Amino acid sequence: MMIFEDLAAFRKDVKLLSRKFRSIHDDLVVVKKILELYPDERPPFSFRIDHIGIETCVIKVKKIACKSLKGRGVNSGLRLVYAYFASEQKIIFIELYHKNDKEVEDRSRIVKNFK
DSSP, X not given: OOEEEEOHHHHHHHHXXXXXXXXXXXXXXHHHHHHHXXXXXXXXXXXXOOSSSOOSEEEEXXXXXXXXXXXXXXXXXXXXXXXXXXXXXXXXXXXXXXXXXXXXXOHHHHHHHHX
């Protein structure tokens, strides 16, 4: 059984995005179900973020289906960044953003929380 946690900053991201994308909470439930089965990276859907100077396995999901964006499928533009701890069967959500709002993940947030 996978344990899911999130950072306070992640909860803030979700709150902001939920104004624009009403289905974001339902979409995250679906993502959690998938991550329970496939928590590790799975190109082209998700990639490991390397070269940030920490040992924690940090993965970025690029393909997330969003019900609020009908007809786009997994090309919604939403990005999810999480830390995966295989030995503990635990995932900590770090960041959620739309690619139009931000180009890349907040690496300082990752390093600050997982140094």
